[in-house]
Amino acid sequence: MRLKGKTLLITAAGQGIGRASAIACLREGARVIATDVRADLLDRLATEAPGMLTSTLDVRDPSAVEACARVLPPLDGLFNCAGFVHEGSVLDCDEAAWDFSLELNVKSMYRTTRAFLPGMLDKAAQGASPAILNMASMASSIKGFPNRFVYGVTKAAVIGLTKSIAADFVARGIRCNALCPGTVDTPSLRQRIANAPDPVQAEKNFIARQPMGRLATVDDISPMVVYLLSDESRFVTGQAVLVDGGVTI
Numbered sequence: 001m002r003l004k005g006k007t008l009l010i011t012a013a014g015q016g017i018g019r020a021s022a023i024a025c026l027r028e029g030a031r032v033i034a035t036d037v038r039a040d041l042l043d044r045l046a047t048e049a050p051g052m053l054t055s056t057l058d059v060r061d062p063s064a065v066e067a068c069a070r071v072l073p074p075l076d077g078l079f080n081c082a083g084f085v086h087e088g089s090v091l092d093c094d095e096a097a098w099d100f101s102l103e104l105n106v107k108s109m110y111r112t113t114r115a116f117l118p119g120m121l122d123k124a125a126q127g128a129s130p131a132i133l134n135m136a137s138m139a140s141s142i143k144g145f146p147n148r149f150v151y152g153v154t155k156a157a158v159i160g161l162t163k164s165i166a167a168d169f170v171a172r173g174i175r176c177n178a179l180c181p182g183t184v185d186t187p188s189l190r191q192r193i194a195n196a197p198d199p200v201q202a203e204k205n206f207i208a209r210q211p212m213g214r215l216a217t218v219d220d221i222s223p224m225v226v227y228l229l230s231d232e233s234r235f236v237t238g239q240a241v242l243v244d245g246g247v248t249i
Contacts, residue, residue, distance in 0.1 A: 002231075002232065003025055003029050003030035005076075006076035007033070007073055007075055007076050008033065008079065008229060009032075009116065010033070010034055011035050011057065011059050011079065011080055011108070011112065013045065013081065014037075014038050014044075014045060015036075015186070017135070019034075019041075019218070020222040021081065021225040022034040022049070024222040024225065024226050025225070026051060030229075031053065032053060034046075034054045035054070035055050035057035036054075037056065037057065037059075038056075059104070060107075062111055065112055069119070074116075074122055075130065076120070076128060076130050076229075077133070078120070078133070080133070082105075082108055082135075084100065084101060084151075085148070086151050087147050088149060090150075093149050101150045102150075102154060105158065106154050106157045110161065113132060113165060117169075121169070121172055124172055124174055125173070129173060129175065131174075131175045131233070132177075133176075134177070136178040136179060137151070137155040137181060140155035140156040140158070140180065142159075142248060143248050155180075158178055162176050166237045170238070175234070177228050177238070177241055179228065179241055180241060180243070182210060182216050182247050183215050183216060189206070209247060210247060212246055214245075216243070216244075216245055228241065
């Protein structure tokens, strides 16, 4: 039980990587608080994973995040998983799309970290090893991809945010890392494929850019989440950890 006794909060836990990570952490003994903006997805998760704690949370709402931090116990781990993939170049990104992506992909992480960090610092002062994990991407400052303009901008910002938090609080017992997946077969990806002019070709294109010849599954990603939130990674901080199937070799 690699996470036994730890209290973790995961955002966007209703589906995809967030959901798989919540289930994986629960299996490893953590007390998992799974949050999402969609109550229906959380209801399904609670039914399928007995013992999972759920709470509807819109990470774009400052008052909701602050209220959540006030009522919950201090966290041992925070996984900021909420995000959105906007498709297109700079010419396809108007100010509304820019603002939405920055708000959800970056500012929400600033908001949750600022709300929950004081309690995590209290736990660290008592000898615990709290960890923050932020969802970034291989499409970021690591590598540029066509038609991922504002998504790449936001995920590069997440890496910078991660390194800044890690540097500021490493001496106070807080670790902060960024997870940078490759192309993962999630409901979000399936929706983007379905929306393409030629869905069959779109799926082939996603697979073709993966040297391993397949898309990642959420179960390829969740073990790294468990590791980075566990004490096994107690000497790892400020890192952009790639799980990309060899794309960035």
